[in-house]
Amino acid sequence: MSSSLTRRLIKASAIAAACLINVPAFAGQVEVLHWWTSGGESKSVEELKRLLAAQGHTWRDFAVAGGGGDTAMAVLRQRVLAGNPPAAAQIKGPAIQEWGKLNVLADLDDVATEQKWDAQLPKVVANVMKVNGHYVAAPVNVHRVNWLWINREALRKTGSKVPNTWDEFFSVAEKMKANGIIPVAHGGQSWQEFTTFESVVLGVAGAEFYRRAFVQLDPTALKSNTMASALQTFRRIKDYTDAKAPGRDWNVATGMVIKGEAGMQFMGDWAKGEFLAAGKQPAKDFVCVAAPGTARAFTFNVDSFAMFRLKDPSAVKAQKALAATIMRSDFQQTFNLNKGSIPVGTGVQMDKFDLCAQESAAYFAATAMINTLVPSIAHLMAQPAPIETALREVVAAYWNNDRMTTEEAMIKMVSGVAKAKQPVAAGNAAKAS
Numbered sequence: 001m002s003s004s005l006t007r008r009l010i011k012a013s014a015i016a017a018a019c020l021i022n023v024p025a026f027a028g029q030v031e032v033l034h035w036w037t038s039g040g041e042s043k044s045v046e047e048l049k050r051l052l053a054a055q056g057h058t059w060r061d062f063a064v065a066g067g068g069g070d071t072a073m074a075v076l077r078q079r080v081l082a083g084n085p086p087a088a089a090q091i092k093g094p095a096i097q098e099w100g101k102l103n104v105l106a107d108l109d110d111v112a113t114e115q116k117w118d119a120q121l122p123k124v125v126a127n128v129m130k131v132n133g134h135y136v137a138a139p140v141n142v143h144r145v146n147w148l149w150i151n152r153e154a155l156r157k158t159g160s161k162v163p164n165t166w167d168e169f170f171s172v173a174e175k176m177k178a179n180g181i182i183p184v185a186h187g188g189q190s191w192q193e194f195t196t197f198e199s200v201v202l203g204v205a206g207a208e209f210y211r212r213a214f215v216q217l218d219p220t221a222l223k224s225n226t227m228a229s230a231l232q233t234f235r236r237i238k239d240y241t242d243a244k245a246p247g248r249d250w251n252v253a254t255g256m257v258i259k260g261e262a263g264m265q266f267m268g269d270w271a272k273g274e275f276l277a278a279g280k281q282p283a284k285d286f287v288c289v290a291a292p293g294t295a296r297a298f299t300f301n302v303d304s305f306a307m308f309r310l311k312d313p314s315a316v317k318a319q320k321a322l323a324a325t326i327m328r329s330d331f332q333q334t335f336n337l338n339k340g341s342i343p344v345g346t347g348v349q350m351d352k353f354d355l356c357a358q359e360s361a362a363y364f365a366a367t368a369m370i371n372t373l374v375p376s377i378a379h380l381m382a383q384p385a386p387i388e389t390a391l392r393e394v395v396a397a398y399w400n401n402d403r404m405t406t407e408e409a410m411i412k413m414v415s416g417v418a419k420a421k422q423p424v425a426a427g428n429a430a431k432a433s
């Protein structure tokens with residue numbers, strides 16, 4: 001062999017070796033089902049894709065549009081029942097247990113032990129991520145649902161102060177209406193109606209009542225004078241929404257507040273992701289304030305990815321890398337800065353977060369101490385899907401049909417819950433989650 005050929009071969013092998021160092025030998029593909037398709041949401045999920053790619057893995061995007069995830073969950077069921085689950089899916093709350101019972105989820109204990117998830121996660125969150133004591137899902141964030149978002153200029157124009165009580169809220173809404181501003185940007189989809197309703201119940205009746213009604217499903221709370229007054233307050237809000245609300249997506253509604261066409265929106269802090277993606281700043285351009293009457297309480301909504309059991313070893317590697325990346329503090333920080341939520345793991349620096357997130361973090365901790373931290377019913381944290389759906393349908397019907405009486409709505413809530421509670425076969429439970 002000529003010496004120049006030998007030199008070229010040595011050089012080629014050195015380059016090949018260097019390439020191998022940069023690309024992990026076990027690079028695989030993860031297919032991830034999620035419903036994060038709005039401006040702020042997609043910006044957030046990009047970070048996860050970027051970090052996985054940096055480890056040599058490929059992200060196969062399985063995005064199913066539709067806020068709140070109803071459509072995504074329907075598509076997931078079809079895929080799993082057909083025996084072809086994605087590597088990971090955005091599944092949260094009690095639904096994780098339902099899927100776990102079907103024995104289709106992967107065990108993430110090795111990743112969890114290595115990264116000390118038990119020490120990093122609040123116990124209430126860790127328990128939700130485990131089935132029979134084994135981790136099957138990784139949490140990405142904590143959203144606070146009981147927020148009211150307000151366009152700062154709309155407040156100024158109408159000479160209003162930030163409302164803290166329902167009376168103040170309705171007086172601001174009245175002034176906005178008089179000034180040609182749509183007071184409340186609403187997206188007429190049942191999950192958005194339910195999102196507003198849970199904040200109204202919390203604000204009108206407090207955390208203890210909320211828990212009795214939506215966690216314990218106590219019929220004497222679901223049908224009570226207190227629930228009646230929450231329903232009436234909820235219905236009053238409708239007068240301040242516009243005729244084009246039916247069917248509107250939540251981020252389109254947020255867009256109306258961003259532009260100042262509308263003044264306020266009841267929505268979880270994923271709405272902040274939209275304000276930020278549009279270049280708006282808290283305090284200067286928009287206000288985040290707890291929904292009236294809910295300042296000392298917190299409805300939590302923790303997003304997470306459950307992992308499905310896979311056979312291909314390279315896909316399993318990529319899946320474990322996804323789980324590990326989700327719990328890395330650099331991911332938790334960047335993702336949550338964009339998403340509007342706060343990191344779920346302890347030990348993430350909060351100094352880069354804005355005042356809405358700082359407030360959320362402080363109240364998440366404080367409300368846990370005073371027992372006013374409650375799971376969001378509308379975002380599937382409090383109940384399995386069949387019960388959530390039963391309540392949501394009544395709330396949406398009540399909102400959309402002015403002829404339905406408060407009494408009728410409450411009777412339907414009680415009977416809907418009783419029906420949804422009836423024991424179902426494990427397969428049916430997951431079908432409905």
Ligand code: GAL
Binds near residue numbers: 041068069143302
């Ligand atoms: C929630 C989810 C949030 C946000 C929202 C709107 O259920 O937890 O992360 O995506 O839906 O799509």
